[in-house]
Amino acid sequence: xxxxxxxxxxxxxxxxxxxxxxxxxxxxxxxxxxxxxxxxxxxxxxxxxxxxxxxxxxxxxxxxxxxxxxxxxxxxxxxxxxxxxxxxxxxxxxxxxxxxxxxxxxxxxxxxxxxxxxxxxxxxxxxxxxxxxxxxxxxxxxxxxxxxxxxxxxxxxxxxxxxxxxxxxxxxxxxxxxxxxxxxxxxxxxxxxxxxxxxxxxxxxxxxxxxxxxxxxxxxxxxxxxxxxxxxxxxxxxxxxxxxxxxxxxxxxxxxxxxxxxxxxxxxxxxxxxxxxxxxxxxxxxxxxx
Numbered sequence: 001x002x003x004x005x006x007x008x009x010x011x012x013x014x015x016x017x018x019x020x021x022x023x024x025x026x027x028x029x030x031x032x033x034x035x036x037x038x039x040x041x042x043x044x045x046x047x048x049x050x051x052x053x054x055x056x057x058x059x060x061x062x063x064x065x066x067x068x069x070x071x072x073x074x075x076x077x078x079x080x081x082x083x084x085x086x087x088x089x090x091x092x093x094x095x096x097x098x099x100x101x102x103x104x105x106x107x108x109x110x111x112x113x114x115x116x117x118x119x120x121x122x123x124x125x126x127x128x129x130x131x132x133x134x135x136x137x138x139x140x141x142x143x144x145x146x147x148x149x150x151x152x153x154x155x156x157x158x159x160x161x162x163x164x165x166x167x168x169x170x171x172x173x174x175x176x177x178x179x180x181x182x183x184x185x186x187x188x189x190x191x192x193x194x195x196x197x198x199x200x201x202x203x204x205x206x207x208x209x210x211x212x213x214x215x216x217x218x219x220x221x222x223x224x225x226x227x228x229x230x231x232x233x234x235x236x237x238x239x240x241x242x243x244x245x246x247x248x249x250x251x252x253x254x255x256x257x258x259x260x261x262x263x264x265x266x267x268x269x270x271x272x273x274x275x276x277x278x279x280x281x282x283x284x285x286x287x288x289x290x
Contacts, residue, residue, distance in 0.1 A: 026085055031099065037089030041107075042077030042273055049081045049092060050102035052260035054154070054214035054224070055118045059102045060272070061255030062122050062132070062210050067275065068251040071129045073108060078258045078272040119151045122207040132207050143201035146193075146208035154215045156182045157224075166225040180231065183219075187236050190216055194238035198245075209246060214256075217243040254278055 015029045041047055046063065050056040066074035081087055087099045096103035096116035104121050106113040106128070115124045123144075126133035134140045161179035164172060190212070193200060200208040215224070220236065220243040222228030234240065246252055257269045257278070269277060 026083065026088075031093075031097065032088075033090040033093040034085065034088040035090065037086070037091055039089070039091035039095065039105075040077075040079055041105075042079075044075040044077050044273075045073060045106065045108035046076035047105040047107060048076050048078045048102060049095060049104075050078060050259050051081055051083060052256065052258060053083075053101065054158070054218055055100070056102045056259055057214035057256050058118045058211050059104065059121050059125075060258040061214070061252050062125055062207065064251035064255040064258075065210065065249075066125065066129055066131060069129075069131055071131060074125070074129060075275070076272070080259050080261070080270050082261070117151075119147055119211060122147065122211055126207050132205070132210065134201055134204050134206060139201055139204065143204075143206040143208040146200040147211050149189075150208070150211045150215065153186050157186065157215060157219070161227070162225045165227055165230070184231060187216065187219070187231070187233065187239060190242075191236040191239045194242045199242070205246075209242075213243070213246045213252070217246060221247065 039047075039049060048059060048063070050059060052060070060078060063074050063076050081092060081101050081103075083101070086092065087096075087101065092103065093099055095105055095114045098116060100116075102116075102118055102121060104115040104124075106115060106124070108128075113124075115121045123133070134143055156179060161176070161183045164175040164179055168175070190200075197203070199205050200212060216239065218224045219227070219231070220233045220239050222233065228234070257267055258272045259270065260268045261270055262268070272278075
């Protein structure tokens with residue numbers, strides 16, 4: 001263990017310098033818009049404003065799964081919101097006052113409904129279309145328990161482990177050890193659950209799996225923070241089985257592409273406005289700035 005820092009917190013914290021790290025330029029201790037910018041609106045009932053981070057992938061996977069089930073009302077426009085200050089535009093803040101992706105405007109009814117927080121969006125869509133949420137009360141409750149488990153647990157993986165392991169300007173041994181331990185504990189929670197269950201709610205694929213997969217399935221595949229070897233993700237055999245099964249679903253594969261601006265060009269669809277966009281992509285279209 002390295003020597004502890006001699007830093008002593010002040011009696012009252014003040015924001016007098018950037019926090020450092022990859023996202024320092026957009027971190028601030030206040031909310032609200034920084035500039036006026038209206039959001040575009042497409043022709044479909046559902047308007048999504050997002051980026052293909054794990055939280056964003058949850059919603060695009062959900063929408064693609066609904067469309068695969070035949071719910072034509074789930075057609076959507078997916079507009080790219082880059083996390084470079086665009087999330088502080090007045091239009092986006094009006095949809096999500098927390099200035100985080102994803103954010104959804106449901107314009108299918110007489111009055112538009114804003115929905116923010118990825119778990120809330122998944123639940124809204126599941127109830128709206130009567131799909132991907134079990135109807136049996138006990139199984140439904142199990143699915144919702146795992147949905148809210150993900151919402152409460154992933155910040156320790158992302159903002160905790162991911163930040164200090166991959167993005168912090170200084171590697172702090174205590175912080176990395178603390179959040180690596182917690183992340184591995186969470187992986188073990190999932191692995192134990194999946195030892196006796198095909199999916200998180202039991203035998204039925206649900207919004208619980210859709211919520212958990214982009215974070216913990218991505219980690220199991222070695223796609224998050226380049227940390228697969230560090231966390232020995234290959235040791236969680238039940239999680240690996242579940243991850244492979246979900247990753248092979250065509251709707252999941254499509255959903256992971258939407259609003260993606262990094263990685264292999266063939267895996268990027270910056271914006272999605274029609275189901276045919278997946279089939280008609282060209283290299284020029286993929287690489288064009290959004």
